[in-house]
Amino acid sequence: xxxxxxxxxxxxxxxxxxxxxxxxxxxxxxxxxxxxxxxxxxxxxxxxxxxxxxxxxxxxxxxxxxxxxxxxxxxxxxxxxxxxxxxxxxxxxxxxxxxxxxxxxxxxxxxxxxxxxxxxxxxxxxxxxxxxxxxxxxxxxxxxxxxxxxxxxxxxxxxxxxxxxxxxxxxxxxxxxxxxxxxxxxxxxxxxxxxxxxxxxxxxxxxxxxxxxxxxxxxxxxxxxxxxxxxxxxxxxxxxxxxxxxxxxxxxxxxxxxxxxxxxxxxxxxxxxxxxxxxxxxxxxxxxxxxxxxxxxxxxxxxxxxxxxxxxxxxxxxxxxxxxxxxxxxxxxxxxxxxxxxxxxxxxxxxxxxxxxxxxxxxxxxxxxxxxxxxxxxxxxxxxxxxxxxxxxxxxxxxxxxxxxxxxxxxxxxxxxxxxxxxxxxxxxxxxxxxxxxx
Amino acid sequence: xxxxxxxxxxxxxxxxxxxxxxxxxxxxxxxxxxxxxxxxxxxxxxxxxxxxxxxxxxxxxxxxxxxxxxxxxxxxxxxxxxxxxxxxxxxxxxxxxxxxxxxxxxxxxxxxxxxxxxxxxxxxxxxxxxxxxxxxxxxxxxxxxxxxxxxxxxxxxxxxxxxxxxxxxxxxxxxxxxxxxxxxxxxxxxxxxxxxxxxxxxxxxxxxxxxxxxxxxxxxxxxxxxxxxxxxxxxxxxxxxxxxxxxxxxxxxxxxxxxxxxxxxxxxxxxxxxxxxxxxxxxxxxxxxxxxxxxxxxxxxxxxxxxxxxxxxxxxxxxxxxxxxxxxxxxxxxxxxxxxxxxxxxxxxxxxxxxxxxxxxxxxxxxxxxxxxxxxxxxxxxxxxxxxxxxxxxxxxxxxxxxxxxxxxxxxxxxxxxxxxxxxxxxxxxxxxxxxxxxxxxxxxxxxxxxxxxxxxxxxxxxxxxxxxxx
Numbered sequence: 001x002x003x004x005x006x007x008x009x010x011x012x013x014x015x016x017x018x019x020x021x022x023x024x025x026x027x028x029x030x031x032x033x034x035x036x037x038x039x040x041x042x043x044x045x046x047x048x049x050x051x052x053x054x055x056x057x058x059x060x061x062x063x064x065x066x067x068x069x070x071x072x073x074x075x076x077x078x079x080x081x082x083x084x085x086x087x088x089x090x091x092x093x094x095x096x097x098x099x100x101x102x103x104x105x106x107x108x109x110x111x112x113x114x115x116x117x118x119x120x121x122x123x124x125x126x127x128x129x130x131x132x133x134x135x136x137x138x139x140x141x142x143x144x145x146x147x148x149x150x151x152x153x154x155x156x157x158x159x160x161x162x163x164x165x166x167x168x169x170x171x172x173x174x175x176x177x178x179x180x181x182x183x184x185x186x187x188x189x190x191x192x193x194x195x196x197x198x199x200x201x202x203x204x205x206x207x208x209x210x211x212x213x214x215x216x217x218x219x220x221x222x223x224x225x226x227x228x229x230x231x232x233x234x235x236x237x238x239x240x241x242x243x244x245x246x247x248x249x250x251x252x253x254x255x256x257x258x259x260x261x262x263x264x265x266x267x268x269x270x271x272x273x274x275x276x277x278x279x280x281x282x283x284x285x286x287x288x289x290x291x292x293x294x295x296x297x298x299x300x301x302x303x304x305x306x307x308x309x310x311x312x313x314x315x316x317x318x319x320x321x322x323x324x325x326x327x328x329x330x331x332x333x334x335x336x337x338x339x340x341x342x343x344x345x346x347x348x349x350x351x352x353x354x355x356x357x358x359x360x361x362x363x364x365x366x367x368x369x370x371x372x373x374x375x376x377x378x379x380x381x382x383x384x385x386x387x388x389x390x391x392x393x394x395x396x397x398x399x400x401x402x403x404x405x406x407x408x409x410x411x412x413x414x415x416x417x418x419x420x421x422x423x424x425x426x427x428x429x430x431x432x433x434x435x436x437x438x439x
Numbered sequence: 440x441x442x443x444x445x446x447x448x449x450x451x452x453x454x455x456x457x458x459x460x461x462x463x464x465x466x467x468x469x470x471x472x473x474x475x476x477x478x479x480x481x482x483x484x485x486x487x488x489x490x491x492x493x494x495x496x497x498x499x500x501x502x503x504x505x506x507x508x509x510x511x512x513x514x515x516x517x518x519x520x521x522x523x524x525x526x527x528x529x530x531x532x533x534x535x536x537x538x539x540x541x542x543x544x545x546x547x548x549x550x551x552x553x554x555x556x557x558x559x560x561x562x563x564x565x566x567x568x569x570x571x572x573x574x575x576x577x578x579x580x581x582x583x584x585x586x587x588x589x590x591x592x593x594x595x596x597x598x599x600x601x602x603x604x605x606x607x608x609x610x611x612x613x614x615x616x617x618x619x620x621x622x623x624x625x626x627x628x629x630x631x632x633x634x635x636x637x638x639x640x641x642x643x644x645x646x647x648x649x650x651x652x653x654x655x656x657x658x659x660x661x662x663x664x665x666x667x668x669x670x671x672x673x674x675x676x677x678x679x680x681x682x683x684x685x686x687x688x689x690x691x692x693x694x695x696x697x698x699x700x701x702x703x704x705x706x707x708x709x710x711x712x713x714x715x716x717x718x719x720x721x722x723x724x725x726x727x728x729x730x731x732x733x734x735x736x737x738x739x740x741x742x743x744x745x746x747x748x749x750x751x752x753x754x755x756x757x758x759x760x761x762x763x764x765x766x767x768x769x770x771x772x773x774x775x776x777x778x779x780x781x782x783x784x785x786x787x788x789x790x791x792x793x794x795x796x797x798x799x800x801x802x803x804x805x806x807x808x809x810x811x812x813x814x815x816x817x818x819x820x821x822x823x824x825x826x827x828x829x830x831x832x833x834x835x836x837x838x839x840x841x842x843x844x845x846x847x848x849x850x851x852x853x854x855x856x857x858x859x860x861x862x863x864x865x866x867x868x869x870x871x872x873x874x875x876x877x878x879x880x881x882x883x884x885x886x887x888x889x890x891x892x893x894x895x896x897x898x899x900x901x902x903x904x905x906x907x908x909x910x
Contacts, residue, residue, distance in 0.1 A: 025802075032804030039706025042699045043719055046778070049771045050726055056741050057733070238614045245611035262618045268825070268895040269888065270832025272859050273625060276884045279866065280628030286508075302621050309618075335604040363730025366834035369863060392732040392835075399736045399839065407740060414733050421728060 061411025067200035068160040069152040074105035078144040098131030127154040129214040157212040157405035207380050212405035217413050219380045223293050223388030230297025231361050239308035247316050248338050267306035274303045275370025290372035291387035299367045304357035311353020315346040320439045348435030355428040359421050365392040391417050458492040461586050465491030473595045482600035490599040494589035495582045502581050506574050518563045632881030639875045640676045648677015651845035653876045676879050680845035684855030688766040689830040695770025700777025708785040727775035735839030738768035760854040765840040776826045784818030821902035828894035834859040858887050
């Protein structure tokens with residue numbers, strides 16, 4: 001070994017000291033390695049938290065992609081629904097007791113069930129909205145099928161949970177939402193092959209409902225999309241103009257400093273405070289409608305404004321000054337240099353920052369709750385001022401419900417939300433990759 | 440209101456068309472004049488077009504904005520006067536109810552219950568229609584005046600570019616002012632409502648009172664309670680237990696996030712190879728991208744039951760809304776803030792300090808602990824302060840997973856409430872907007888805003904100190 005310690009031939013005392021140092025060195029390196037291990041452990045812990053979070057949500061939610069249906073044979077009494085010319089009378093169709101028809105047909109198959117209470121228990125197997133669904137189906141078709149038909153009808157959420165194994169059969173009957181008798185009926189239906197699990201298209205085509213089997217995320221998704229549309233429309237131009245002003249036109253001084261301080265502070269204000277602002281100013285002072293995506297979008301715009309401003313300024317600064325100098329040198333005005341030369345080159349960065357800000361706004365819940373977008377709304381909003389809810393708020397509403405089936409749907413809604421977020425973030429990354437210029 | 444809410448598409452389209460038309464007319468005029476007078480115009484032709492269309496658009500937009508805020512109240516008050524004449528002996532509250540009904544009838548949402556209301560609705564509709572007509576005519580007039588003024592001024596000598604750019608610069612400045620306006624809006628709205636609250640409840644009772652139950656009305660004769668509570672209001676508004684709960688949750692969150700975040704940052708900045716770092720950092724930041732409602736869902740429906748069952752297993756009584764579950768999950772959310780901020784701070788420590796330490800024979804670990812971390816200390820403090828501010832302001836996790844009742848406790852196994860939970864609770868549901876209850880939410884919001892602001896300023900000062908140290 002080429003050790004300098006040996007070369008200088010130390011005396012005994014020094015030798016002892018070197019040995020002591022060498023001994024200590026092992027310990028000191030061990031400490032160093034320990035620190036590294038702690039770091040690895042911390043990262044592994046953090047990543048496993050992420051993994052646990054995602055697996056919990058996926059394992060809770062994937063079953064909501066399916067919905068239990070039950071086959072029933074029934075005859076629709078055409079004479080009670082049609083006009084003389086054979087078309088369906090909308091008033092008659094609305095007033096007709098569709099639920100009664102389905103329940104009667106279902107009961108007829110269990111002729112041994114006669115007691116009132118038992119009949120009611122039998123009816124609980126069916127969805128409360130089965131009649132409504134059937135009416136919509138017939139209305140959409142425009143004609144009434146003749147004779148006995150076999151129909152697949154949604155079951156109640158409890159049956160759905162049982163079929164998906166989310167309802168524990170071994171629990172004591174009093175603690176279960178389905179009685180032994182009901183489970184017996186269901187088992188007999190399963191044995192007859194008359195219960196099936198199909199793709200839950202309602203989840204993607206309906207708005208909220210009191211019944212889990214009729215509830216969907218479309219209403220909330222449209223509400224979110226509308227709010228974000230308003231957000232982009234307001235925040236993007238404001239942010240770009242602010243950034244250009246601060247980068248190129250702001251005279252150094254108190255006012256400019258104050259603007260900068262404000263932007264930085266707004267970026268750190270808790271989101272719920274923006275909700276309070278929306279409640280007091282937009283709803284209270286200006287009298288705008290409650291629960292409207294328009295107001296939601298305005299609040300989210302104020303909230304994301306700092307994010308987009310900061311991103312825009314960064315991408316403006318990333319454009320080399322030589323571009324601006326060249327433009328000015330060829331006689332462009334400062335405004336022309338900024339708008340015609342710098343902004344187009346900074347556009348990919350601005351776009352990326354905007355997408356990231358919008359993704360943030362999409363996940364935001366608290367300010368929307370403050371302005372009343374937390375209401376129970378069964379219609380898909382059609383205009384910006386219709387009462388609506390948003391995707392994250394829908395998750396919040398559902399996870400508050402007692403029904404196990406809403407828990408499952410909440411998880412699936414989270415997956416939908418995360419899908420949107422991942423898509424937005426990935427597209428931001430790809431955009432940056434594609435357009436990023438190395439000057 | 441209906442007027443403003445369903446923007447009249449025809450008027451909108453006509454305005455846009457007018458702007459385009461005036462652009463072409465302006466451009467054409469200057470071109471013709473330049474040819475006629477054999478001179479070169481001061482600016483590019485398009486600037487003359489912009490100049491004219493600005494004069495068409497800007498006054499019209501301003502007028503439309505003013506109209507929006509002035510016309511509707513006028514229409515409403517006129518309708519109210521007519522209603523008062525139609526129903527002379529109606530008390531005020533009923534009149535307001537009738538008014539709401541009337542607006543809905545006029546908009547066609549509901550049917551009129553009787554002939555009087557139908558007639559009133561017709562009158563309101565007629566008034567709205569004539570107001571709409573008046574607005575369209577006024578807008579057209581203003582646009583015409585603006586157009587002719589600008590159009591006549593268009594000539595090759597006009598410095599159109601300078602004028603347009605001056606306008607744009609002012610517009611840019613105004614949009615920069617929006618940030619200031621937002622801050623003012625926040626402070627003003629919070630302050631305004633908070634002041635109304637403090638008229639009912641004294642400052643001392645609010646900040647130092649130890650009992651918080653805004654929902655429970657005082658029963659008359661409850662003398663023992665009445666002494667302690669604020670007399671005459673709907674409940675008691677002492678925010679100490681709420682603040683204590685907020686701090687407890689924040690401390691638990693920091694206890695989870697600081698070690699994990701800091702050690703991760705040490706690893707990524709000091710030990711990891713570039714490749715590992717490029718994978719680990721974005722992965723950790725995914726945790727920051729997960730919406731808080733998802734964390735809330737996880738805390739309420741997975742973490743809280745888990746801790747409760749664990750408690751049952753070891754024989755502890757853990758609340759199903761324990762501060763531990765809410766704080767722990769919040770800690771997970773905060774990890775990326777701490778790790779990425781600390782990573783930045785540690786990376787900002789000059790390499791010369793490390794080289795010096797290595798040169799004196801320190802190991803890597805010693806360099807980090809004895810040299811790098813102390814050097815980065817102010818920045819780390821800044822990062823932690825930002826994280827605390829984030830934890831205190833975080834809403835959804837605690838709304839979903841923490842309790843509602845204000846318990847004064849430092850036991851993490853019990854249920855506590857936080858400032859944000861109380862704000863959400865007080866402002867959702869069927870409360871009237873002006874009750875002391877709802878006003879108290881704004882007082883809490885004000886407190887929250889001030890605390891987070893102070894924490895942010897402190898964080899900024901701390902990290903600035905780091906910057907100055909090694910400039």
